[in-house]
Amino acid sequence: xxxxxxxxxxxxxxxxxxxxxxxxxxxxxxxxxxxxxxxxxxxxxxxxxxxxxxxxxxxxxxxxxxxxxxxxxxxxxxxxxxxxxxxxxxxxxxxxxxxxxxxxxxxxxxxxxxxxxxxxxxxxxxxxxxxxxxxxxxxxxxxxxxxxxxxxxxxxxxxxxxxxxxxxxxxxxxxxxxxxxxxxxxxxxxxxxxxxxxxxxxxxxxxxxxxxxxxxxxxxxxxxxxxxxxxxxxxxxxxxxxxxxxxxxxxxxxxxxxxxxxxxxxxxx
Numbered sequence: 001x002x003x004x005x006x007x008x009x010x011x012x013x014x015x016x017x018x019x020x021x022x023x024x025x026x027x028x029x030x031x032x033x034x035x036x037x038x039x040x041x042x043x044x045x046x047x048x049x050x051x052x053x054x055x056x057x058x059x060x061x062x063x064x065x066x067x068x069x070x071x072x073x074x075x076x077x078x079x080x081x082x083x084x085x086x087x088x089x090x091x092x093x094x095x096x097x098x099x100x101x102x103x104x105x106x107x108x109x110x111x112x113x114x115x116x117x118x119x120x121x122x123x124x125x126x127x128x129x130x131x132x133x134x135x136x137x138x139x140x141x142x143x144x145x146x147x148x149x150x151x152x153x154x155x156x157x158x159x160x161x162x163x164x165x166x167x168x169x170x171x172x173x174x175x176x177x178x179x180x181x182x183x184x185x186x187x188x189x190x191x192x193x194x195x196x197x198x199x200x201x202x203x204x205x206x207x208x209x210x211x212x213x214x215x216x217x218x219x220x221x222x223x224x225x226x227x228x229x230x231x232x233x234x235x236x237x238x239x240x241x242x243x244x245x246x247x248x249x250x251x252x253x254x255x256x257x258x259x260x261x262x263x264x265x266x267x268x269x
Contacts, residue, residue: 005032007069008165008197009054014063016053017221022061023049025221033068033164036191036198038208040232041218042242047201048089050218051167054199055084068164085158089170091150093142099153100138103128106160128156131194132186148179155186166190168200172207180204184211206256209233217241233258 010030017023024046031037039047052058053065056072065072068083075083085106093102106128107121129135132152137145142153151171158166168187172180188211190196202208208215209229217225217232219241225232233256238246245261 005034007031007066008033008035009068010066011050011053012064012066014053014060014065016049016058016060023221024053026063027221027223028063029216029223029226031197031199033197034191034195035214036188036212037200037214037216038212039199039201039216039218040203040205040208041224045218046221047218048169049221051086051169051199051201054165054167055086056080082161083163084165084167085161085163087151087154087158087166087168087171089173091154096141096143098138099134099140099142099145099156100125100129102142102153103156103160106157124160124162128159131159131190132156146179147175148182151175151179151183152186155183159190163196165197165199168198170201170203172202172204180207187211205233205238205258209250209256209258229256 008031011027014027015022015025027046027050039050041047049058053060054067056065056067056075056077067075067080072080097105103125104121107124129138132155134149134152134156137149137153142150145153155166155168155171166187171183171187175183184207187198187200191198200208200212212229214227215225215229215232216223217237224241225237230250233248233250235246235248238248238258247257247259247261249257251257
């Protein structure tokens with residue numbers, strides 16, 4: 001008999017939204033500990049909203065959310081902050097903090113007000129800097145970093161709290177292809193070497209497929225497909241969800257390529 005893998009989170013018939021308007025509609029989803037995957041779907045499909053529901057920052061209007069086997073409403077916010085770390089899209093800081101200071105912010109949930117960082121906090125920061133390979137940047141001002149360096153620092157800040165689940169909202173947004181691959185390589189390494197459970201959102205379907213064991217395709221706040229990249233990235237399905245004609249190719253050497261079909265120029269006026 002195959003042992004049951006513990007669940008990192010579970011959504012059971014969840015509906016949630018803003019100001020009385022639902023964004024997610026009757027979503028049922030299970031995510032096992034140690035999984036690495038991506039939420040995909042068009043703008044407004046509910047990807048970022050789903051991340052907020054998983055963290056407990058957005059209350060649901062129907063259904064139930066469980067985090068590591070417990071009802072999310074039964075877990076104090078400080079404890080949730082230690083279990084789940086979020087790397088938001090376009091993370092920025094208003095003050096000229098150094099990278100080390102920004103990473104230390106990830107430990108705020110473990111510090112009492114006005115307390116000085118103890119050896120435990122310093123050690124967690126050092127490990128996060130090493131894991132993201134930004135030790136040499138510790139004295140640099142965060143706002144002076146390149147986009148890829150900022151994203152590594154934001155991930156380090158999330159890792160400093162030693163979470164069990166890492167959520168990343170569009171971690172490759174605004175990055176060129178080189179830095180996008182670097183960030184996703186880092187996320188893959190954290191999953192495989194550290195055993196960290198990972199869920200990202202990504203608009204780049206090809207990159208999402210390359211670095212994910214599992215894809216969740218959202219459409220209008222509902223799960224349109226859930227499975228391996230091969231099962232989800234079907235031309236017939238993507239044509240319906242994205243409302244345009246797409247071509248999907250998968251090559252063992254090149255990887256995944258998803259692009260719009262060429263428009264017929266003879267139909268243009």
